[in-house]
Amino acid sequence: MPAMTSTTDRTDPTAGPGVSAGEPIIRFGDATKVFRSGGEVRAVDGVTLDILAGEIFGVIGYSGAGKSTLVRLINALEIATSGTVEVDGTVLTGLGESRLRPVRSRIGMIFQQFNLMSSRTVASNVAYPLRVAGWPREKRAARVAELLEFVGISDKARAYPARLSGGQKQRVGIARALAANPRILLADESTSALDPETTQEVLALLRRVNRELGITVVIITHEMDVVRTTCDRVAVMEHGKVVEVGDVYRVFAEPGHDVTRRFVATALRDRPSSDVVARLRARHAGRIVTVGVDEAAGSSARLTRTLRAHGVDGTVVYGGITEVAERPYGSLTFELVGDEAAVEAAVDEFRSYTDLVDLGTAAAPREVPSVVRPRDDQAPDGDAHPGGTGEGSVGRPDRRGPDSGPLGGTGTNR
């Protein structure tokens, strides 16, 4: 894949007129947008937020939370009723159309329904913004070829949108949005109309847009999985307000708001509900504990070392390790079998470095407490999720060498 020559490079993010990587490229200062058709709707309500150049920033919230309106303030499709919106060093508030145009030209946008022109070929769709911007024909053709190659659909240049799959249509949308070298790409529910596999392909393409071209990407979504796999930071919106904002890994590990907890629970189902616990107890007579796996606390190898040190057999009976922001995260539920004192000592050692829920044994069950991580009081009841019930023995010193990846392949969600 050749580098696209006319876009900014990740290593030279200062190219172009705006701010440098890591500095705020989009700034909301107590921004409010009120719609007054019929009743009054405060679609965006006093939002103060910085989005940094070079990051992939997610905006998540339920329907009507104000996500689209917030993002439409960025490209001045809506103008704030009060407060300020600053993009790439330019305060948009109060600017006329002619002064908004250069700011808009540095922003690309893709949509849930792709918004392609059905009567034009793929190449012509991608060329359209260049034609509007007055690029000469030969330069347009070269740029379109480069863009189609970047998004992986060079062979579709002469096809019409009706002949394309959803994923291919969104690739055309991305190529068109990138045509005029934007500094910012806004993606409004850009994967909501796609199947899970195609969603992952499009998200991977957005990550390439960010990493290889240095473009700041703002993703609006109602799917926490999109945030989990793709974003660096996230803002959670409810009733027009940003109720939580932060590093995605931190938000998953320590969600601070009810809405966030509900979203996190939709993306992580690694902890057994009370129904599942009842079934686990029926199947397993040993001590059942759920332990957290993350970067700061316990890696699966560390858990295994503990079991081995105490001579306890541990079988994974539920859970899984997934990735949040490309870092390991999850929980494993073990059945622990061995000498009572040894099991107790292993449980104590687990507790010393990670969060642990002790579910007791079938003979002496402990109440399912509200588990330590705040997300779990909101976790949906239900059975094990796909891939989350894989059972595997760990901690048997006689069977595994010290460097074996004892949990590799067991209970991995994705």
Ligand SMILES: Nc1ncnc2c1ncn2[C@@H]1O[C@H](COP(=O)(O)OP(=O)(O)OP(=O)(O)O)[C@@H](O)[C@H]1O
């Ligand atoms: N042009 C408009 N005129 C009147 N009300 C509007 C307009 N645009 C949005 N709203 C209202 O503002 C609120 C926020 O809408 P917005 O579309 O920003 O939310 P959202 O979080 O993007 O929702 P969704 O996920 O359903 O797209 C909603 O109550 C909506 O009805």
